[in-house]
Amino acid sequence: MTRPIPLFTLLILLAIPLSLLAGRVWLDPWSTPNAVVILAELRLPRAFLAVIVGAGLGAAGAAMQGYLRNPLADPGLFGIAPGAALGAVASFWFGYAASAWLLPVFALAGAGGATALLALIAGRSAGVALFTLAGMMIASLAGALMSLAISLAPNAFAMSEIVTWLMGALTDRGWAEVRLAAPLTVAGIVLLRFAGPGLDALTLGEPAARSLGVSPARLQWLLILGTGLTVGAGVAVAGIVGFVGLIVPHLVRPLTDRRPSSLIVPSALAGALLVLVADCVCRVLPLVTELRLGIALSLVGAPFFLWLLLRMRREAWL
Amino acid sequence: MTLAARSLTVAKRLDGVTATLEPGRITAICGPNGAGKSTLLQCLAGLIPPESGEVLLGGAPLPHGRERARRIGYLPQTGEIAWDLSVAALASLGRLPHGDRGETQVADALAALDLTRLAARPISTLSGGERARALLARVLAGEPGWILADEPLAALDLAHQLALLARLRNVAEQGTGVVLVLHDLALAMNHAGRVLVLDQGRVTAEGTPEQALAASVIETVWKVRARWLGGPGSRALAAG
Numbered sequence: 001m002t003r004p005i006p007l008f009t010l011l012i013l014l015a016i017p018l019s020l021l022a023g024r025v026w027l028d029p030w031s032t033p034n035a036v037v038i039l040a041e042l043r044l045p046r047a048f049l050a051v052i053v054g055a056g057l058g059a060a061g062a063a064m065q066g067y068l069r070n071p072l073a074d075p076g077l078f079g080i081a082p083g084a085a086l087g088a089v090a091s092f093w094f095g096y097a098a099s100a101w102l103l104p105v106f107a108l109a110g111a112g113g114a115t116a117l118l119a120l121i122a123g124r125s126a127g128v129a130l131f132t133l134a135g136m137m138i139a140s141l142a143g144a145l146m147s148l149a150i151s152l153a154p155n156a157f158a159m160s161e162i163v164t165w166l167m168g169a170l171t172d173r174g175w176a177e178v179r180l181a182a183p184l185t186v187a188g189i190v191l192l193r194f195a196g197p198g199l200d201a202l203t204l205g206e207p208a209a210r211s212l213g214v215s216p217a218r219l220q221w222l223l224i225l226g227t228g229l230t231v232g233a234g235v236a237v238a239g240i241v242g243f244v245g246l247i248v249p250h251l252v253r254p255l256t257d258r259r260p261s262s263l264i265v266p267s268a269l270a271g272a273l274l275v276l277v278a279d280c281v282c283r284v285l286p287l288v289t290e291l292r293l294g295i296a297l298s299l300v301g302a303p304f305f306l307w308l309l310l311r312m313r314r315e316a317w318l
Numbered sequence: 319m320t321l322a323a324r325s326l327t328v329a330k331r332l333d334g335v336t337a338t339l340e341p342g343r344i345t346a347i348c349g350p351n352g353a354g355k356s357t358l359l360q361c362l363a364g365l366i367p368p369e370s371g372e373v374l375l376g377g378a379p380l381p382h383g384r385e386r387a388r389r390i391g392y393l394p395q396t397g398e399i400a401w402d403l404s405v406a407a408l409a410s411l412g413r414l415p416h417g418d419r420g421e422t423q424v425a426d427a428l429a430a431l432d433l434t435r436l437a438a439r440p441i442s443t444l445s446g447g448e449r450a451r452a453l454l455a456r457v458l459a460g461e462p463g464w465i466l467a468d469e470p471l472a473a474l475d476l477a478h479q480l481a482l483l484a485r486l487r488n489v490a491e492q493g494t495g496v497v498l499v500l501h502d503l504a505l506a507m508n509h510a511g512r513v514l515v516l517d518q519g520r521v522t523a524e525g526t527p528e529q530a531l532a533a534s535v536i537e538t539v540w541k542v543r544a545r546w547l548g549g550p551g552s553r554a555l556a557a558g
Contacts, residue, residue: 069400201414204456205398210365212460213387213415257407 004255008269012051015276019047022280024290045175050279051272052178053170053238054248056185056230058271059264061245062252063192066199066260067223068128071308074246075231078131079138083114084235085166086142089149092162104180104236111232114138119224128206131220168239168294170279177237188229189268195222196261203260241294243301244271250308319376321362321390321464321495326371331357333519334371341463341495343511344486348500348531350540353516355499356395356468362497363392363466375464387415391462395469395499397453399441405452406437412459420459427458431485447478454482464495471498471505483509507531507546507553515539 020043021027027043029035060075067073075081087110088103096102121134146166153159198219201209210216234241248271249263256262275293278300282291319341326335331354339345339362347355360366362373364380373380380386391412399408409427413420428434431451441449450470457465465486471479479502487509490496500506506513506527513530515523517539523530536544536555546553 197414197417200411203400203403204411205394205396205400207360207365207394207396208392208398211363211387211390211392211394212411213384215383253401258401258403259407259411260401 004252004266005269007255008252008266008273012269012273012276015273015280016047016051019050019276019280020044023283041174045178046170046173046279047276048178049170049173049181049237050276052181052185053234053241054244054271054273054275055268056181056188056234056271057241057244058248058252058274059189059192059268060227060230061247061271062249062260062263062267063195063199063223063226064245065249066263067195067202067219068132069202071250071312072246072305074243075227076240076242076245077139078135078227079114079118079142080111080135080228080231081235081240082139082142082146083117084108084111084232085240086110086146086149087113088165088236088239089146089162092158092165093149093153095154095158097161097165101176101180104177107236108180108184108232110142111228111235114142115224115228115232118228119221122220122224127216164292165239166294167292168241168297169282169290169292170238171290173237181233181237184229184233188226188231188233189264191222191226191229193261193264195219195226196264198222199260239294241275241297243297243304244274247301247304248274250304319463319495320374321497322374322377323358323362324372324374326358326361326368326373328354328357328361328366328368328519331519332361332368335361335516335519335521336371337514337521337524339495339497339514340512342490342493344483344490344496344498344509345512345514346498346500346506346510346527347514347516348503348506349516349522352518353539354519355516357519358516359392359466359468359497359499363390365392384415384417387462388460389462390464390466391457391460393453393457393465393467393470395472397449399449399453402440402442404438404440405433405444405448405455408441408452409433409455409459412456415460423461424455424459427455430458430488431455447474447481450474450478450482451485454485458489462494464497465489466497468499469501471500471502479505503531503536504553504555507555508551 020039027035064073064075065071084107088107091097091103091106117138118134122131150159150162198214201212201214248267252263252266252270278296279293282293282296285291320338322338323335326332335358349355361368364386409424428437433451433455486496510527513527515530515535522539523535533545536542544555544557547556548554
């Protein structure tokens, strides 16, 4: 077993300078005109945002897989990310998206609405099955409403804006988004970390977890709020960035003792690293327009998901 | 410190069960399918709130949350382990109610169950017997005053059943209360210090194994004519 936290911290510290310099045009701090402005106002906030978004999604994925005791769980399945996306789509629909603040605020409101609905439906029984079904219902409803909004978009420009935004990206983001997402994501990761011992106990099933003193209701509240904050903040500033929460815990798990609690912080760091590197790759690929981050991660994530399924079938254990 | 059920009633499963269990020995709960054995065990563990009646630990109402978890260890029948933990990591889950890593207690629990050499092995690589011992090590690591185990011997072959019972008897002799739900009446007869027979949610017989599992009780509760062969400690049940 290696030490994943120092490992991923070191890799992030190595990747950040690379991310500051990488782009269609590689930046030379000494010769590129306005290098300081480009670094301070464009690339540094973008790198920070990649770290924040990836950390939130990685931690939420690890916690969700621990809670559902299922390695195929992804925070996107449980309604919060689609809820946030629906909020953002509403801001486009009503023409508020031009404001740097209103779009993420709408998205956060959507995430908050989905979180509240999830808590309202699943919170009474504190059972995993109802939680999963409620989350899937919210995700389906939000997805249907987004499709409705797209099909009834007031004009072709709004429709195009919505579709492009939904693909997820960190392009043209600044410090405003960092200031919005960072505190929410950190608070969410802290809540998820508090859920760690309860998730460890759940490894043995719900009755054994309760016999170990775990309160299922408290655990579910920590999960719902922690995921709401991390995923909601991530979608609010970057759009839908899928598969990070699914992939990262799998890459990290062999480096830990496999207890869900020991996976949350390393998954946050590995998620940060993955999104940071993926965003660099999106920038340097020689395409006509920059590849959207959400598309790039889905292109990697979907085959990974298939590989995971095949491996599970072969080993009948995960 | 005794563990006592007072008029426990749970709809359609328990009907006014009263019993006082003493530590320092193995108490077996026996009965046909649907008799309420697992429900009683979960009530005693504080996992199912009774509709009426109460569970007393040392004469006081059962505590809640972590305090209860520190004093009563519960081993469910399913034996579920969602992730491929190492044996040591699995045993360390027993320390959750204490909020510490309890390295000494985990090492002691592994040693007591002869698992020290397997401490680093992933659960997926263990045999059924080793896995059952690892699950019990998790409970022992919490050093509870009572161990309540639901069919811990199911799915084990005879050698592993006897080995696990020997470990449990050692634990009981050191002053811990051990309550086992057992289907195998011969194991209960030969290894329990006390037997509680449940039928349709009620206590039908209680006492020493010879009293509680007498041929007349077996005929009344299990509707099977049977007789015991052999001497104390090595009895076998024969039909007819």
